[in-house]
Amino acid sequence: MVQDLNLNVAFDPKSIAVIGASSDDNAERKSWVGRLQEFGYTGKIYPINLKATMVLGLKAYPSVTAVPDPIDYAIISIKSSLVPMALRDCIAKGIKVVHIFAAGFAETGMEEGKKLQQEVISIIKEGKIRIIGPNCMGIYNPKTGLTFNVRFSRESGEVGIVSQTGAGMMELIPHANARGIRFSKVISYGNALDLNASEFVEYLANDKETKYIFCYVEGVNDGFRFFNIVRDCNRTKPVIILKGGLTEGGSGAVSSHTASLAGSELVWKAFFNQTGAIQVDTLNEAVEQIVAVEKLGEIKGRRIGIVARGGGVGVVATDTCERAGLKVPALTKETRLELAKITPAEAGSSIRNPVEIGLGRFGVSEYYAKGLNLVADDPNIDVVMAVLNPHVYTQEGVGAKEIDQSAQVLIDTAKTLSKPLVAVITLGDSIDVIGMELHAQETMLKAGVPTFSTVEAAILAISKMAKYWEFRRSL
């Protein structure tokens, strides 16, 4: 429990020392002190700099031990060779958690860096202190105004991230923000010299504000513990994992078949099968899966009803579904009879599945919502995917108004639908139209409709959610 307390301090510190704050305000404005100020951190900030007396309007101190008041948390942003000294000061000051931003440790692969990392390990063994890092971006917690990038949303959400990469998060978080995702707590933990993925995932598993977890790991210090924590967590909170560096682990001369076959890729496959964690392969896919996990909810099976304009589009979507392990079953005769009543008698319009009703040349067909409901109510269907490609109709007068209108129809319909709805709004061929389509996507995502830009991304995300819920039901 002491450990939990320490991590709470890291996410909600009442005071922060920035060790290595610059004496040049223009430089520091873009660094840790400036970011905290700009992002709205309301606790006390103590810039630590040997020479400066003031940094960005705050009184500066030569070391943390010179600060008269207690300090909860420190960010060490100095060159690696000076870190041991700063760390000893932090211990003397009674600081509970330290984020070492500085790089130049074991990750360099150089003797000097490894030695320095060993030195830090022996220092923290002596004192009561926990370390995040080194070589990482630390914490983003919009609720308490902590961040490592001021472009991140200041609104809080329900997704927590535990990531070994910080640079990857600079890319992923704004991208996810644009897709309507907000975060509860994000940790970039780098070399995991002390606190590691297991501890952070366990913390987020018990965190009431976090409902979904995404984790980027390369290696784990104690794999068995990580395995158990993820397995337990994933039973109630979905865990998405991107395992970096999955390659065949050839291990020289081995004497049994089993050892020679047990490359890390196969063992990690077992990890995913047994924990039920959702595996993603890229950071882009991680964003799509986060959207699905948060906005799609439980789906009861793999049978998908596709509502898309254009026969070929539906055929290709069907193939993609089947390849991803989803089924595109024919709708019942009853549903087809009902659909026939509302579908305009256009040549070749299919009412089997995929169903061809959609955004017509005059904006949303008045029958569109009715059609979606009919498909959703079909007993052969577990989830509905609506595909819109508004740009196809721009020559016929479809513009921002019509596109927003269709977004609204999807939002309203999703609320009354008997099965989960996934929407795809593909992106067109000119900046103007793409802008309109992105705007529609944003509105839908904010309203809670899982919306994607491509059929492939939607299907991959849906198939992984189907697998996840199968796992949950198998327990």
Add this chain to the structure above:
Amino acid sequence: MNNAIKQIIEKAKSENRTALTEIEAKQVFKEAGLQVTDTRLAVSKNDAIAMSKSIGYPVVLKIVSPEIIHKTEANGVKLNLKTAEEVGKAWDEIMASAKEKFPAANIHGVAVQGMAKSGLEIIIGMTQDAQFGPVLMFGLGGIFVEVMKDVSFGITPITKRDAGEMIRSIKGYPLLNGFRGTPKIDVANLESWLLKLSDFARTYPEIKEFDLNPVFAYAQGAMVVDARIILK
């Protein structure tokens, strides 16, 4: 912790061996609750002939030496021996070949075992993974494991669900499920073996790797035909 298993492991350790012999390994797995072929150690040609008679023909002879792990390559395995004469001749050939190919090997004797009724060839194994500890492997034997690498893994301890998933997730699973007139394999039994071996791997951390290769799986039950255990 099983005393007989502990003794076998201790004996090997006291002799500075990391490899158990086939006979020792089979005894260990028998104690762990699996079915193994009746395998006895013969230390002379006459011994081998007498044991063959008591086990019942046809029999298999295999070289027993901690230094000779890949017995077939050392010409140390003779199958389907039907008479005392064939057993005697096999003994001579095995000894001659072992002395020629592994002159320094410490030869305990020859294992005499009954020919197991043929079944679907399975491989089950365990290795210590650097990140996760003991992991179990399951696959179909022969070319499926050698060429196709069609195997699945499980991080121990596994659950009953995990055991079922390990078996069902290999590509060759339809072969266990009755294919072109072959019998449906007793999958429930294989699941229970995987669970027993998961316990076993966690109970004896001094074991670095093991292979049960092959196991013959039947419509009812299964039989360990060859086994190998490597200590840390």
